[in-house]
Amino acid sequence: MENLTLLTIGVTLLCCVLGVMGLHAYAVGRAERDALVDRLSHTGQLPAAGRRRRFRGFDRRLRTTSIGRRIELKLAATGLEITPGEFVVYALLAMAGLWLVASSVLAAFFGPVAALIGLWGTNAFLNWQRAKRTERFINQLPELSRILANATQAGLALRTAIAMAADELEAPAGEELGRVAHRLAVGESLDDALSELTDRLPSRELVVLVTTLVLSNRAGGTVVSSLRNLTETLEERKETRREVRTQLSQVTVTAYAVPAFGVAAMLLMNAVMPGALDRMTGAGIGQAAVIVSLILYATGFIVIRRLSRIDV
Structure with a gap:
């Protein structure tokens, strides 16, 4: 009995010692983590704490799926401060x-149709935000090329020039180059970091710039003259894109007006004759007519948008 008592006391003391050591290790690790987050936040390598994220559990499960990864990639390209789960x-x-x-304003038949249009609209909203941000980035490419040319002419390495451009340029070019600089800082190659940038913001101008930088970095050639010539070309393409967009603005408005x-x-028909849409969609032929008309309107919208899309 006495040996059992001593054994119990010894096990209890050992558990207490291990518990104190565990709490100490947890406290030290938590303090080191907070210090690291604070240091990275002040240096710009980690964004400062923002708003509280919602639906964290659903967001973690969604990111493991292929759809979640595609949504995450699109959201990263749009620059929106929202998680895939929240979206x-x-x-x-x-x-x-x-x-x-x-369902309440028109008829019960239009409820699922409106939901499908809403699903298309969310994807179109992401594509619009992505195209808008890409366009802003393209407009900053001449200035970016000029900064890189000046930095490399001054004797700075290309990695340092990219980090300097990230500090001097405004968003979205500053944010995107900041991501590239952070990837380079942790040891990723220049090719992979710039390729990830072109995947996130696809454009011909960016591909040309990235190809110039990668080839110059590999071959060790004079990147200054290449960037000087590229700056002039990007300025001319910028003006050409602006002129084309102005000429096609009327066609773009027509695509949405139809x-x-x-x-x-x-x-208007439902307001003049209340319940007309409900009676029309109550029969099979009326539902078929509505579906055919929606398909025709969608086809007209897509055709007009295709005709007004000119790659410069």
Whole structure:
């Protein structure tokens, strides 16, 4: 009995010692982590703490799927401060709201149609944000090329020149080059870091710039003259793109006006004859007519957008 008592006391003391050591190790690790986060936040290598993220559990599970990874890549290209989980939840809420509004204002048949349009609209919104940010980045490429040329002419390494350009340029070029500089700082190759940039913001101008930098870095040639010539070319392409966009602005408005007129016509008809849409979609032939009309409107929108898309 006495040996059992001593054994119990010894095990208890050992557990207490291990518990104190564990708490000490946890406290030290937590303090080191907080110090590292604070240091990286002040140096710009880690974004400062922002708003509280919602739906964290759903977001973690979503990121493990292929759809979640594609959404995450698109969100990274748009620059929006939102996680894939938050985006999916908000998109589902928007679809449910459109379903209820369309069912109550128009007819029950238009509820699923409005939800599908909402699903297309969320994806179109991401593509629009991505194209908008890419366009802003393209407009900054001449200045970026000029900064890189001046930095390399002054004798700075290309990695240092990229980091300097990230500090001097505004968003989105500054943010994107900051990501490239951070990848280079942790040991990633220049080819991989710049390739990831072109995947996130695809454009011909950026591909040309990245190809020039990569080839000059590999071959060890004079990058200054190449960047000088590229700066002039990017300035000319910038002006050409602006002129083309101005000439096609009327066609772009027409592409969005055509389906808007169709929706306005349905609302006007339902306002003049209350319940007309409900009676029309109550029969099979009416539902088929609505579906065919929606397909025709979508086809017209896509065709007009295709015709107005000119690659410069």
